[in-house]
Amino acid sequence: MSSNPQNLSGNEIRQQFLNFFAQRGHQILPSASLVPEDPTVLLTIAGMLPFKPIFLGQRTPDFNRATTSQKCIRTNDIENVGRTKRHHTFFEMLGNFSFGDYFKEQAIAWGWEISTQVFGFSPNNLVVSVFEEDDEAYAIWRDQIGVTPARIKRMGADDNFWVSGPTGPCGPCSEIYYDFHPERGDDTIDLEDDSRFIEFYNLVFMQYNRDAEGNLTPLQNKNIDTGMGLERMAQILQKVPNNYETDLIFPIIQTAAKIAGIDYHSSDEKTKVSLKVIGDHVRAVVHMIADEIRASNVGRGYVLRRLIRRVVRHGRLIGISGEFTIQVAETAIALSESAYPNVRQREAAIKAELQREEANFLRTLDRGEKLLEEIIQQVKQQGKTSISGESAFTLYDTHGFPFELTQEIAEENNLTVDAEGFRKQMEIQQQGGRDAHETIDLTLQGSLDKLAEHIHATEFLGYTQPTVTAKVEALLVGGVAQEAAEAGTEIQLVLDQTPFYAESGGQIGDRGYISGDGVVIRVDDVKKESDFFIHFGRIERGTIRVGDAVTAQIDRACRRRLQANHTATHLLQAALKKIVDEGISQAGSLVSFDRLRFDFNCPRALTAEEVQQVEEQVNTWIAEAHSAKIEILPLAEAKARGAVAMFGEKYGDEVRVIDFTGVSMELCGGTHVSNTAEIGVFKIISEAGVASGVRRIEAVSGPAILDYLNVRDKVVKDLSDRFKVKPEELPERITTLQNELRTSQKQLDVLKGQLAIAKSDSLLQTAQSVGDYQIIVAQLDDVDPESLKTAAERLLQKIGNGAVVLGSVPEAGKVSIVAAFSAEVNKKGLQAGKFVGAIAKICGGGGGGRPNLAQAGGRDASKLPEALTQALSDLKAGLS
Known part of the structure; x- marks a missing residue:
């Protein structure tokens, strides 16, 4: 028991909770990974999730009592993070569990004992709630614990009846609240008042099973599942106004504030919210990467990417312009390493992932914020209060700007975003992909x-x-x-x-x-x-x-091809793990008759040397003639032996294990060769990126190798005949032709520029005077964008103080527009980048550039005359 219970650190709270229940026969278990074994759940969202198979009766536990401190991730209330006192994406849930052992009476007694005797809470500061129909729990609190009836509140099913889903184990629960203001009396108790009350301990009595019709039947074994929020306990015991100012999070906030050159306590509320978001999200991403989650555009990888981007975005809001996530991550790692050593062990991977994602997003942010700023200004000028779904989708699809970020920035400008319109645009884009992959109508x-x-x-x-x-x-x-x-x-x-x-x-x-x-x-x-x-x-x-x-x-011949290619993917994954990175995992695959494709999580491109080494390793294993051992095993045993499973794949209680001893062991239902020698040979065709953090290798093996070589041989012979050289002389011949082509292209560009200048000189006589300025707005036919730019710059030099806007249709269906403004025109408030971008929209395009010189493009050539007429009108208005 603590001699100073009102001044406990977060680490001390965690340890005292675990010690308390260990002394009462509970097995202390380490936190499970944030990547749950249950493939139906994206991330570990509760302390009970690792025990779900036990509660469902699918697995017999090795012990009847357990206690854990489980790290969890939830993003359903992400918009409230930093805005309320207690919302988080990452949090730790302290729990004690009984699997058919003790039940309500013991759980309630221990809940009260740890609250009052270990953490030192006065009974006057505690209020409890029970399910409105749970007379048994009510009586235990009143008669055995001695809680005053006025401080026992009966609540409805929404608050005090826990369910795991529409069907399955469920039961009433009882919650313990801390009362910050007991002096206000028992007559004014309203547990919804979070300025006075905070729920810190939930005791779930799993005693029923709910069927599809909603009927409740008693379970054979009654279980206990509890959860105590570590961050909430730290807030209470450390006497701070919110969870963020506890020693679990505040040092991260202080690091971010120091980088920004500001002080948290003297900052305005908006700045504090950004600092809290950074503090919360950095904890989350550090632990996610430590559990081998990598940023991507799907699933848990997207959750990670979204959190990192929100950290960067809020860093910008408090004045941090450069990269900073690694610095705040160092603080988060230091805070967590005593309880979770894997964060220090994975420090290099955490920093590498953060640096890469932050650098990529900063580039996206620069482009997207500028475009979104223009959209917001247009919306406000039009007197509207919402950004269209089409505009938000263009930002997302074309520029990689996250929809959630568009919503956040819009909210900061008192605007909304048409989410339904965005969803419809997304569906339109995805429809083609869905149609192409439809297998059964x-x-x-x-x-x-x-x-x-x-x-x-x-x-x-x-x-x-x-x-x-x-x-x-x-x-x-x-x-x-x-x-x-x-x-x-x-x-x-x-x-x-x-x-x-x-x-x-x-x-x-x-x-x-x-x-x-x-x-x-x-x-x-x-x-x-x-x-x-x-x-x-x-x-x-x-x-x-x-x-x-x-x-x-x-067709046995086709089956042999599939067997060779499928086994080759297993060998390929093993070689990638051995040569490139042990942390590599499969992200998808295709095994067909003529080739194989293997997608894998990797933050960088493979070097040519690595690709060669991987190919050589696979061929070595093929030549060594490793025999396949195929077994049906319990899932737990297969994993214990080291069998590789694919994240997201749903496995039953028993699994098929393909084991090429000493090389590869995977859970797989596919068809395979009985010996690697049957593959014959393996050849990597390509290695490339297919998404952020995901690489793809395409290869051929077995009989498909001959098809591959025949096609290449035919191509080489054809090129040799055309160029009248031997096959080995082809590279040199092609290099010579490329050099000749580049020289010719340069000469052609010079001639095009000279022609454009010659055409443009005739436009000098069309210059119009607007006060002290000269302006030229004209169309030059058949002039490419670079030559058009050269012509505009030359004309501006000749007219001096003024503006030149030129348009052209260099090829069918395309429009090119250039604007060149003198410094005096810029002083009048006209900037070439914004000007030409607005004009190009008339032609169904856009663009921009510097204040003095900018280019834009469009898709509707028929609108070019209208765009140039508008440009002339706008220049006259702006320079008058």
Whole structure:
């Protein structure tokens, strides 16, 4: 027990909580990763999540009692971070858990004991709540603990009935609140008043199971799940006005304030909010990267990228112009390393990820903020209060400017953003991708749903049997169930058993034939829906009927290609981990007949030497002839042996493990060679980036190598014939031709410029006087953008004090506009960049540049005369 309970550090609070329950038979367990084992959850959001399989009865625990300090991430209330006293994205949840052991009476007694005797809270400062129908908990608090009835509040299901979802384990809960102002009396207790009360400990009594109809039945084992917010406890015990000013977060805030050259306590409220956001988010990103999350545009990677960008954005708001995230991260690492040593171990990775993301976003921010500023000004000038969804989408899609950031900046300017319009624009863009990847239409899915009650699930036998005798369970034509179909018809078949592998895990479906009494069906693809394998094919001859007995046979040559390429992806991942970075993980793959594609998380491009080393390593393993060992194991055992699983992939209780001993061990349902020697040879075709933090390798292996070489050989022979040189002389010949082409292009550019100047000289006589200024606005036909710029600069030199705006249509459907302004024109408030950008919008384009010289483009050439007329009018108005 602490001798000074009212002055505990965050670390001391955490340790005293764990010690208290360890002394009462609880197993202290380390915090689980922020990347949960449950593939249905993006991030670890609660202390109970690691124990979800136990609460659901899916796993038998090794102990009946446990206690943890679990790091959590939640972003559902991200807009409130920094604005309220207690909202966070990253927080720690202290918890004690009972798996069918003690229940309400003991949980409540210990909850009161740790609050009053360990943390030293006076009973006068505590108020408790119970579920309105939970008379048992109410009686325990009143009769056994001795809490005054006036300080026990019955609450409805929204506040005091905990559920894990629409169905599953659930139960009433009881919460303990700290009362900052007990002197106000018991007659005015309103637990919604967060200026007086703060809930710091929640005791959940998991005693029911809820079914689909909402009925509650008692669980066989009653469980306890509790959560005490570490940050909230620190606020209370350290006597600070909010969670951010505790020793868990405030040192990070002070570091950011020092970099910005400001003082937190003397800052205005807006600045304090930005500092709090930085303090909170930096904790989150440090722990996320420490748990091997990398920034990307999808899933948890997007959450990380969004948080980093919000840190950078709020840094800009408080006056930090350069890179600073690494400095504040150093403070966060120092604060966390005693409880979470992995943050120090991953320090280099944390800093590298932050530096890269911050540098990239600063460039995006510069471009996006300028464009958004123009949009905001236009909206205000038009008397509107909302930025259109189209404008927000253009910022996002074309310039990479986050939609959430557009919303934040709009709010700072008392504007809103049309989120629904943005969503519609996003759907329009994505529709093509969805159409291209649609595998089973709604009609087919609906037919399958109806048939599911009457047909058997497909049994897959293709790991060991290339040919199977089967029965036709269902026949569909155009997605509609039929009893029979004839030759020439495109059909979908469901069999009771099949040798055909259905597209899964990146591997495409098998090809082959289904034949029967007088009927032959060519199978071009196989996909899986629920428990059914759908064979897509065409009837070559005969008639097929539901109930027919058939023989299903895969194309063995195609299967061998798939086996070689799929096994090669396993070897490739192992080689990347060995040679490039052990932390590399799969981000996607494609295994087809002619090639393989492997996407992986990596923050940088591979060097040419690394690519060569990876290729050589894979070929070495192939030559060493490693045999495959394939086992079905419990998921926990497979992971304990070191089998690699893919994040986001959902696995059952038992998994298929593909083990090439000493080389690669992965969880995989695909088809593979029995020995690496069967692959033959492996060749990397390309290595490139496909998204921020995601790289892609394309390669070929096995029989596909010959196809690859034949194509290349044909190309080389063709080029040799054309250039009349030997194959080995091609590089030198091509270099010579490139040099000649560059020389010719330079000469052509000079001639174009001279022609444009010659054309422009004739425009001097069209110059108009506006006071002391000369202006020229004209169209020069068939002049490229660079030459147009040269002509504008020359004309400005000749007229001296004035402005030149030239337009051209250098090629069909494109518009080029240049503006050149003298210094005197700039002093009148006219800037070439803004001016030409506004004019170009008439032609469906945009652009900008320096105050004295700028270029813009457009897509509607028919609008160029109108744009130039507007330019002349605006110049006259601006210079009058």
